[in-house]
Amino acid sequence: MGHALKWWQTIKISWSNHTAYRMNFFLQVIGPALVFFFVKYNLWSSIYSDESVEIIKGYTLSQMIDYHVWAMIVGLLAKGHSALNLSEDIRLGRISNFLIYPFNFWEFHTASFLSFQILQTIIVSISICIFWSLGILSIPSASILMSGFLYCLFVSCFWYTLQYLTGLVGFWLEETWILRVILEILTAFLSGAIIPLELYPKWFVSILEWTPFPYLTYFPIKTFMGQNSELIASYSVVTIWIIIFCFINHIIWKRGIKLYTGAGM
């Protein structure tokens, strides 16, 4: 009980922190996603405006737009969290406080992630309503919508463990942003966030399925579109990846903390 209260209070505090600078938060989270969507919308509209093109790899224009709206939603919901501050906190010695509190650093960080996810869920729900009312997005049934949300939240946990790992590298590297940029770009291309995976060669996609990437965007989109027939397999694969990354993070933390100098204190 005492432990649950710790988590709850931390989630509340993080919530206040996330929302302390509302405008900044909005611009940081929503801004880039909207701009990216706008570019893709125009790009695909002009490709499909060629009269000879009606269907590309099974996608009509409206399906393609649907795909990209969902890509944006998934981006916000499953991959919104960033551990940008983590490596900086390590480098500048700001995690010292958390080493002293009887609440572990990963617990604090995870609670903060959870509160971020609650906030994202609200933002995404509003976004879906807006897109739907503008007629850009066709809404599936409530059960499919719910299934999509749940799967995205599960994937977000995996994304979180991955982000956490890039943050922990801060024990060794002075700058870790380049790692995150590489990860972002790779994920954008390999997860289906830029173009649907159907557009890649088949052999390439079958290799990709062995990596975590398609599970970060492509499968969540398909779930939202009601086209993920392998939902259980998708959950299982993500579960395995979560376990693997939790294990790696645990080891990396144990080694890294020995190098920690608590600089600047």
Place this chain on the structure above:
Amino acid sequence: MKKTVIYSQKLEKKFTSYKKEPGLLGSLKSLFVRNYITKKAVKDFNLDIKQGEIIGLLGPNGAGKTTLMKMFTGIVVPSEGTLKILGYTPSERDRLFRKKIALVMGQKSQLWWDIPAMDSFLLLQRFYEIEESQFQKRIKTMSELLDVDDLLHIHVRKLSLGERMKMELMASLIHSPEIIFLDEPTIGLDLISQENIRNFIKEYHQKNKCTIIVTSHYMADVQALCERLVLIFDGEKTFDGPLSKFETILGKEKNVTFNFSSPQDPTLDLWSSFEAQWDSHKIQVDLRIPEDKLRSVALNIIKDFPVTEFNTEKMPIERVMKTLMKNPQIVKQLNGNNGPHELNGRN
């Protein structure tokens, strides 16, 4: 016999870093060739601190005080040696251990900037699992003592440094720790705030009988709070003993300052025998007079010269510290002459 709460034996911490030449070229070079330097921040450090003591940990910047504090609190892992705090090994960071200690860093905030201090306290209440009635009682007592009851609900970023420091203290003491580590708790504060913080710590210690380790560059802090001093130079312990002993390690002479109504002749024999130091107008002189001659010499000077004011030094510790910092080799000489046992009042 009081129980030992901090015990270290041959404690050592090494830091490894590499030299980097400036500029882009230097950065590129450092990718391939790195000249690693290992620095021992703390060497062969033995310490035994009993429950309820207030210890001043002194030394110049970079001497290793903060590294010691970080090892004591489990933030950094020692490279060698034994360290036990309340029977725990700090670097294992046992939850129970963490509930029994507190660290206050004058240069670093542990409160959340964007929320009122009270919200941080509530979070800490959960972290330390403090019962509601206890929590309310402690907040009330401490906020009254520190006179901050009306600031509890103001965003921390809007508080002044002095006000924030008081909140930091409250945050660290909310769980009634058994050992409190204070790393420069009065740094950057004005004189009144410094005094308030000192008084608070003193009162808190008297009431709670906790053990306190404090580092500070303000000798007034040390004078007011500490009964025992541990001096650290270049990672090594060079003195460990009562404050009164530290004040006299450079000799038992008293420093006395005389002011005169008119300029005096500094060449008289009288002055030279007491290491006189004159100001440029020759109307003020500092003398070092052996304790047993103090009365007679002072009386003679008052009788023979137009003395307008005279006083003995208020904080001999400040002079001792300054002298040692300017000439660190003195410490070694003292240790060499007297043997470390003589100087280290306790080992």
